[in-house]
Amino acid sequence: MWPTLANGRIMKNFFLGLLLVAVAHPAFAQTAASPASQSKRAQAYYHFSTARLLEEDGDWNRAIEEFKKALDLDPNNSLIYSAMAETYRRHNRRNDAIAMANRAIEADPDNIDAHRLLRDIYMIAITSTNGRQPNPQDIQRAVHEHEEIVRIDPTDRAAFLMLGRLYQAQNLPQKAEEVYKKYLGIEPDSEEGVLSLARLHIESANNQAAAQLLENFLKNRPDSDPAWAFLGEAYSNLSDFKKAADAYKHAVSLNPAEAQWTHAYAQALYLDDQLEEAAKVYQQLLQDDPKSGLTLLRLGQIYRREMKYDQARTHLENANRLYPDDLEVEFHFFLLDRDEGLLESALNRLNKLFKQTTRPNGRYSEADLVNRRMFLTHMALLNSLLGRHEQAIQAFRDLKAISPEKDRVDAYIVDAYRQQRNLDSALQHLQAAMKEFPRSRQLQMLHADLIAERGRVDEGIRALEKLNASGEPDLEVVSTMIGIYERAKKYEKAQTILDAAFGKFPGDQQLYFLQGALYEKQKKYDNAEAAFRKALEIEKDDPAVLNYLGYMNTERGVKLEEALEMIQKAVKSDPINGAYLDSLGWAYYKLNRFDLAEQFLKKAVRFAPTNATLYDHLGELYYRLGRYQQAADEWTKALRFSTEEEETDRVRKKLDQVKTRVANR
Structure with missing residues (x-):
């Protein structure tokens, strides 16, 4: 314990003893000094120590006076300047603290206490801006002090990491990388160091380097949940959503309380088309937070893509109750109506969205323009599907005016x-x-x-x-x-x-697809199938190849179960493709599953309303079911849109036959 002060009187006798050891203090010692010089330094140390005691007793004004007396006796003593700076800082005399700390550094550039004091002052200035941008000069001063600290003390972990972050704030990623790598050279197993460098790589769009760094680190530290989460982020940015989902799964298993990582895990599963697993994770999130509009929206998206339209609508309606005017929720209602084939309702929703986002002054941000281009594209396509060709072309003209x-x-x-x-x-x-x-x-x-x-x-x-x-x-x-x-x-x-x-x-995958189609046109079915399967070896989930091969074998009546699976995959990837929907309906027809055949064949003609083959298939289904008038109606439409003579003759014969049946009933 320090001796106490009483009634403002200093216990001088105590300091007589201190004078004897003053020359032993590094800041006050002087080798081979003259007796007069030693006396001055001893007196300086007396005033320095007195200042410390006065400050501890709460009399900081007198403490400052004592520091000044000490400096009068020893004007180049760095320790006195830095101690005085610390006193000023504690009593919110920021400018005086900075001045004294700088004087301390002038006297001794390696005075790490003075550098740390200045660092603290500038860091407080940077982080206490109430939402405003910090002063760039304060950032630069903080950078300088951290540079000095790591020069003097290369073991200061916090200073290394903060210096890297400050370089990032100055948009100097190369310097930040050098600092982090230097730090990891000292502390190779530092989780914080690895995460800091990985974050730098991610923010610099160098996601591959981040992934490699984290993969190597996790070999020795598989228990680091933030490292797994960072790895998931890096792989997501690389669009490798399977690896992203695996990484986030590890992070969540290690730290299930981190809801942000669970959301990221569910999103990665969704983007990797692991819809069933994604739905399970989102359902768990919904149990934890039943009023999460984002979770409800994502479940609506998943169920729409799985063609579970009733469940999708229920979740979107729940999201809409929480956020009644949210444009994203409204847009997903439009997508749901469209995918269900409710084209009139979908177009009405889209027109409403377009009007809601129209600005009277005609000024739009780039993000606004992206949305308007998307809206106009959908409006054109829907009008075309509904047979409103002039409106479709006008929508495209409006799109051209704002399209790059x-x-x-x-x-x-x-x-x-x-x-x-x-x-x-x-x-x-x-x-x-x-x-x-x-x-x-x-x-x-x-x-x-x-x-x-x-x-x-x-x-x-x-x-x-x-x-x-x-x-x-x-x-x-x-x-x-x-x-x-x-x-x-x-x-x-x-x-x-x-x-x-x-x-x-x-070896180009598209060429094998083109080869298969060319063989099919010539009825060289075995050759066509071989070419299509070669294309699938290169890209196993290509929907165009899956649909073409599946439909070809359906038409031939061979490998029907495999053909059905192929076509289902194609439809799952594009549930509003009229050709894919027709293939699916036709496969169900060939398998005598007529209820499903009707469902998908009817939906197909909504999305390809000028394709004669689709109406022909629907006519075949109705004829098989004995619904002859409906068969006649569909074959009449097929004739209207047929462009090939062979097809026209075939459909006309069937139409004449069914008309006879209708007339004789």
């Missing part, structure tokens, strides 16, 4: 005209668009395809060959050429193009 990819939108407009069988308007719009965007490869390919569809096959092919010769070989151009020859039933020429493509793009 205007030539792409022009291509949408051309396709919209083609769906109406209005090839003249399609060509007219395309020619105008090509004048506006003469270098657009997409429009040039579309133009070649369109003139070929109008019967000028050789001219279309020459245009594509010229386009392909102007640069690197383009698989999209090759695919368009093959499509033109297939449509013209010039299969040998299509095969020649395809053989050349295999030489330029060896």
Whole structure:
């Protein structure tokens, strides 16, 4: 214990003893000093010690006076300056504290107490801004003090880590990385050091480096729940959602109380299409917090994608009760209506969303524009499905006005005209668009395809060959050429193009798909199946390949159970694809599961209302069920949309036959 002060009198006798040891204190000692110098230093130490006692007794003003007397006797003593600075700091004399600490450092650049005091002052200034941006000068001063601290004391872990974070705040990631790596060289097993460097990598979009760092660390520290969570974040940023889900699963198992990680785990499962597992995790989160609007929304999304529409609607309605005007909830109601085939309701919801987000001044942020582009795209597609072609084209025109990819939108407009069988308007719009965007490869390919569809096959092919010769070989151009020859039933020429493509793009998955389709068109079914299965070896869940192979075998009446599974996967990936829905309905028909066949065939024609084959299939189902008038109605629609003579003749015969049955009933 220090001696106490009484009635303002200093116990001088006590300090007589201190004078004897004053020269032994490092800050006051002086080797081979003269007797006069030793006396001054002893007196300085007397005033220094007196100041300390006065401050402890609460008389800080007199303490300051004593510090000043000590400095008068020993003006270059760093210890006195730093102690005086600390006194000023404790009594909120910030500027005086800074001045004294700097004087201490001038006297002794290695005075770590003075550097730490300045560090504390600047860190308080940085973190006490009440939401405002901190003063960049304070950040730089804090950086300097941390740099000095780790120079003087390389074992100061906290200083190393804070220096790295300050460099990050200054947007100096390379310096931050150097500091963290230097620290890990001293403390290689430091969890905090690894997490700091991993966070830096993630924030710098260097997620692969973060993942590698964390994987190596977790080999020795598999019990580090934050490291697993960081690893999950890195893999999520890399779009490797399977690995992300595995990492988050470890984090949650180690620390189930961290709800944020459980949410991240559920989201990773959802993005990896592990919908059933994701639903289980979200249901558990919902039990913990029944009023979590986000959890209800995510469950609504999952059940919609699983085509459990009643459950999806229930969860969205619950979310809507919590957040009645939330635009995201409303948008998912639109998606649900659309996926169920409630197209009129879906369009009404979409129009409402579009109006709600319209700004009278016409000024939109980039995020707002992204949403409006998405809304207009959906509005165009829905209007097209509902047969409102002019409204669809107008929506595309509105989209073009705010889209950075205007030539792409022009291509949408051309396709919209083609769906109406209005090839003249399609060509007219395309020619105008090509004048506006003469270098657009997409429009040039579309133009070649369109003139070929109008019967000028050789001219279309020459245009594509010229386009392909102007640069690197383009698989999209090759695919368009093959499509033109297939449509013209010039299969040998299509095969020649395809053989050349295999030489330029060896092992490309799309080429095996194109090869399978070309064989199927020629009724070379075994060869087609081999090509499709080769494509699936490369990309096992490709929905287009799964659907094509599944439908081909369904038509042939072979491997029906496997075909059904393939088509179900395709539909799961795109539940509003009319062709996929038709394949599924047709597979159920072939398996005599007529209730499910009707459900999906009826839904298919909602999403592909101009496809004659779909109406033909629905007619076949109704005929098989003895519902002859409905069969006649569907075959009549099939005739309206049929474009191939062979198909037209086949459907007309069936229609004549069923009309006779209806008349004789």
